[in-house]
Amino acid sequence: MPRAASRRLPLRSFAVYYGYGPLPGLERMDLAILEPAGWRPQDVQTLRQHGVRTLAYLSAMEVTGEVLREAGLVPADLLRPGGRPWQKEDLGVLVADPRSVRWRRHLQARAQDLLAAGWDGLFLDTLGDVEDPLVAPMGGWLVPAAAELVRLIRGAAGDALLVQNHGILLLLPLVAPYLDGICWESPPLGPVGREAWVGWALENMAATALHHRLPPLLVGLVPPGPEASTAVAALEALATRYGGLAYSAPGDYTSGVRLPDGSVVVAAR
Secondary structure (H helix, E strand, C coil), X not given: CCCCHHHCCCCCCEEEECCCCCCCCHHHCCEEEECHHHCXXXXXXXXXXXXXXXXXXXXXXXXXXXXXXXXXXXXXXXXXHHHCCCEECCCCEEEECCCCXXXXXXXXXXXXXXXXXXXXXXXXECHHHHHCHHHHHHHHHHHHHHHHHHHHHHHHHCCCEEEEECCCCCCHHHXXXXXXXXXXXXXXXXXXXXXXXXXXXXXXXXXXXXXXXXXXXXXXXCCCCCCHHHHXXXXXXXXXXXXXXXXXXXXXXXXXXXXXXXXXXXXXX
């Protein structure tokens, strides 16, 4: 079935920004991926009036303590490699089991709430957890369960935009029909041949994206400094090589945005 016109992403530029809005310069982007907690509905609407498509960040697997309580999750709703809940201590999050009915209902409701608030679509993050070597023994059921989760979110989202981050090795072929874009955050910037899996992953991502007419997006963190221009050029070259589009965040995702002309707008503190 052809993708609805509202779900097409003819992009020349995009940005990822998880700080507070509004932020001057974002109106020059075709697509803005934003943390919804930092934006008022009227500021999102202003971006849309400038022709910017807006995506709200939504973690599809990893849950903070606040989200855990909000969704009413219990230990049985969490992914348990080795029999214990998977806790990413460096991030302060737990990982949900994509089979959990409570978690699925929470994500569907959250998706609908965000779209009702005026966002053009969703940026689904953390689905790459299903491809982590830690859970490789679970892959036979875990990856299809994550694909079903994406299918349910697509149903809740209707014709809104869905862009997935990571999950490009095993999950992407199963969920591509539900998506409108695929993103790889922080791909290695060294020679592609250095690690065989990197080249294979990029080829797989590009081929699947081409088949399903999805724009492939590459995102990198490029701190300010003398090497910044080299790193930005390397990411852009990698994206061009595989038919995609690149965005280099200026150091992190909250301090500002890098505009299409290469200049950086710093967020107010």
